[in-house]
Amino acid sequence: MFKASIMAAVIAALPAVTVAQANLTAETTSPGSTPHYIDTTLAAVLESAGVASLQITEGATLTNSVQAVAEGQLDMAPAPLILPFLMSRGIGPYSGVGEEKGAELAGNLRALFFTAASAQIFGHYDSGAITDITQLDGLRIWNGPPRGAALTSGRAAVQLLSGLTEGEGYEGIQSPWPDTVSSITGGGADGWTIPEGLPSGRQIAISAAGAITIYDMPSDLLNSELGQQIMNAPGHAVYSVPVDEYRAAYEGNDITIVTDDDTFDSFATAFAQIVPASMDDELAYQVTKAFLEGQERFETGSPRGPYLFLSFGDIDGTSQGVCGAVKMLMHPGAIRAYEDAGHTVADCVRP
Structure with missing residues (x-):
């Protein structure tokens, strides 16, 4: 009877072993950015659920992070969707890869979920x-980090606003x-x-040195x-927020918001939270x-929560920017989680 009780206890403990807390590595952007908020919130959600301990390196260049995940050297990273697109063709920052x-x-990349919270x-x-802002000839414009998706989008924004290209009509500043x-x-x-996400801690920090004005496109x-x-373009998605809400998000800071209508409109940088295809x-x-069960925590843990545009519902592929030029498949485990939660998942993201 005693032996039988021990065996029953061992068998009962087996499910807990299969879902024992994992140790995962991740890289993300600097504090104050939307990916940083999402990743640190995800880490807290996973820790609370007893699923995983997420060890995050901050201030990463996501161009490198995406490659590290693809090579199996990193468990997770936020990926601007333009980067897997460029990688798949061996161009841009991945030209040396071939x-x-x-x-x-x-x-080798798979997505767990998507977001499009950072608007240009x-x-x-x-x-x-x-x-x-349409007359930028001869000026110095900070348009992104030294390379990557943000720099591509930054150069596109300046060209749209002024018709100028970097090195010809204006001086591009990167850091x-x-x-x-x-x-x-x-x-x-x-x-x-x-x-930037809404509100952006980075813009608030910049405004602490003097009054600034922020424009949409x-x-x-x-x-x-x-x-x-x-x-x-690959990696972009539509972004539109009522201008009154946009202004309210920066209330109390020396920031003026300028639009030409009643919405703040721009192109968003579409992201996927990526993991290696080999993840269990x-x-x-x-x-x-x-992640799905943590929706309230994501949406209420920061003033930017309501504007994350995280994929807590159906995955149609189009809204996430992944069923056109960009091909980003979801991990089968992620698909199962969405479907168990009652959401539909488009065929174009299935492996």
């Missing part, structure tokens, strides 16, 4: 040289993410264009042929399940 190896690496903005100090605020507040740029330019090309199915399921 097309064949790039396609192989991109094929343009800003400048009110006391600076800029009085018209690593951790140095962004100091680069701008130190007088190194006349203006800046950055993909003007409607006539956004609706132009070039604007639509940029809006529909049950682990991917438990991580995604905890």
Whole structure:
């Protein structure tokens, strides 16, 4: 009887062993950014659920992080969707990898969930040289880190606003993410264009050095042929927030918001939370399940919560920006978690 009781206890303990807390490594962007908030909140959610301990390295260049996940050297990272697209072709920051190896690496990536919370903005100090954001000739514009998705989007934004290309009509200023605020507040740029969540701690920090103005992408330019090309480019998604809500998010700071209508419109940087395709199915399921069950924590843990545009519902592929030029498959464990939660998942994201 005693032996039988021990055996029963061992058998009862087996399910707990299969879902024992894992130790996972992750990289994310600098504090104050939307990916940083999402990743640190996810870490808290996973810890609370007993699913995983997520060890996060901050201030990473996501170009490198995406490759590290693809190579199996890192368990998780937020990926601007333009990066897997470029990797799959061995171009841009992955030109040194080559097309064949790039396609192989991109094929090793899987998504757990998606977000499009970082919209491209343009800003400048009110006391600076800029009085018209369409006239940027000869000025110094901070347009991103030294390489990667944000730099691509930043250059596109300046071209849309002014028709200028970097090195010809204006001087592009780049610095690593951790140095962004100091680069701008130190007088190194006349203006800046950055993909930002709402509200952005980075913009609040910049405004502490003097009054600033933030602009969306003007409607006539956004609706132009070039604007639509940029809006529909790989890695971008539509972003629109009522301007009153946008202004309210920065209330109390020396920040003016300028739009040409009643909404703040721009192109968002579409992201996927990526893991290696080889991640254990049950682990991917438990991580995604905890993410979905943590919706309230994501949405109420920060003023930016309501504007994360995280994929807590059905996955249609189009809204997430992954069923067109960008191909990003979901992990089977993540798909199971979504379906168990009652959500539909489009065929185009299934492995």
